[in-house]
Amino acid sequence: MPTLSRIAVRSALTHFLVGTTLGALLLVHKAGLFVLPNFATLLVMHFHVMVAGWLVQLAVGVALWILPRMSRKAQSAGHSYAAMAGITSLNLGVVSSLFSQHPPPCFYLASSILIAFDLWPRIRPFGTTIKEST
Amino acid sequence: MPLISRVFIKTGVLYFLLASTSLVVDTWVSDGVFWMTPTWLHLFVVGWITHLIFGVAGWMFPKQSKELPRGRTAVGFSGYALLNVGLVLRALWEPCATVSRPMALLGSAITQWVGAALLVVWIWPRVKGK
Numbered sequence: 001m002p003t004l005s006r007i008a009v010r011s012a013l014t015h016f017l018v019g020t021t022l023g024a025l026l027l028v029h030k031a032g033l034f035v036l037p038n039f040a041t042l043l044v045m046h047f048h049v050m051v052a053g054w055l056v057q058l059a060v061g062v063a064l065w066i067l068p069r070m071s072r073k074a075q076s077a078g079h080s081y082a083a084m085a086g087i088t089s090l091n092l093g094v095v096s097s098l099f100s101q102h103p104p105p106c107f108y109l110a111s112s113i114l115i116a117f118d119l120w121p122r123i124r125p126f127g128t129t130i131k132e133s134t
Numbered sequence: 135m136p137l138i139s140r141v142f143i144k145t146g147v148l149y150f151l152l153a154s155t156s157l158v159v160d161t162w163v164s165d166g167v168f169w170m171t172p173t174w175l176h177l178f179v180v181g182w183i184t185h186l187i188f189g190v191a192g193w194m195f196p197k198q199s200k201e202l203p204r205g206r207t208a209v210g211f212s213g214y215a216l217l218n219v220g221l222v223l224r225a226l227w228e229p230c231a232t233v234s235r236p237m238a239l240l241g242s243a244i245t246q247w248v249g250a251a252l253l254v255v256w257i258w259p260r261v262k263g264k
Contacts, residue, residue, distance in 0.1 A: 001195070001196055001262060001263055001264075002263070003263075006261050006262065006263070009261045010258070010261050013254045013261070016250060017250060017251060020246065020247050020250040021247060023243075024243035024244070024246060024247040025243075027228075027240075027246075028239070028243050030228070030239060031236040031237075031238075031239035031240050031243075032236055033236050033240055050179065055179075055183065
């Protein structure tokens with residue numbers, strides 16, 4: 001598993017734990033055992049952490065690992081930098097949800113563009129190769 | 135496919151069926167309140183997707199070592215058991231808004247959290263290079 005995938009998958013697992021902690025707090029609030037003063041904010045955070053931080057990030061991490069590789073030259077030429085920036089942007093989007101009920105969507109938009117830029121050329125049929133960049 | 139992955143994925147498929155049924159009940163039987171929405175949402179995300187993820191990860195992720203290729207599966211099975219106890223408690227008692235069951239929901243929160251933590255402990259060492 002390449003380094004970038006390991007970073008994304010470990011970050012996703014961390015978000016899974018954080019999101020589960022938030023979910024447990026929300027459930028205890030629902031049970032009426034104690035009252036969370038900021039229930040709505042925590043609910044939004046729980047959603048962002050679980051969907052973007054856990055599920056989306058895990059899918060990206062596994063896709064970066066599993067999909068057919070670019071040639072070594074092309075990969076070292078910069079496409080993996082796009083994925084790295086995409087994962088950073090995704091995490092910034094999740095972290096921004098911790099500070100606002102309506103986090104700016106620009107982080108998720110940038111993340112999707114950068115990750116799509118990296119993954120798109122790697123989705124190809126068997127027996128085809130990507131031309132070596134000169 | 136190893137035993138632990140088969141158990142996770144088959145359980146996940148069962149939750150998928152249960153979540154879809156709950157969604158239908160919530161939509162058709164609802165009096166406009168949609169009181170089962172959190173239930174089917176969690177059956178779908180925790181029951182189906184999370185079980186599928188950990189099942190496939192336990193099967194496909196790099197082997198931990200020659201001695202423990204699938205990692206500490208006892209930890210994985212413990213996490214599986216606790217997550218399921220928590221999820222079933224939630225599915226049974228959360229929709230009963232009029233019948234207060236604070237201890238069941240507290241138990242659900244604790245078992246789901248410990249179960250999730252054990253699953254992370256199980257799979258974490260397998261997130262590695264060759």
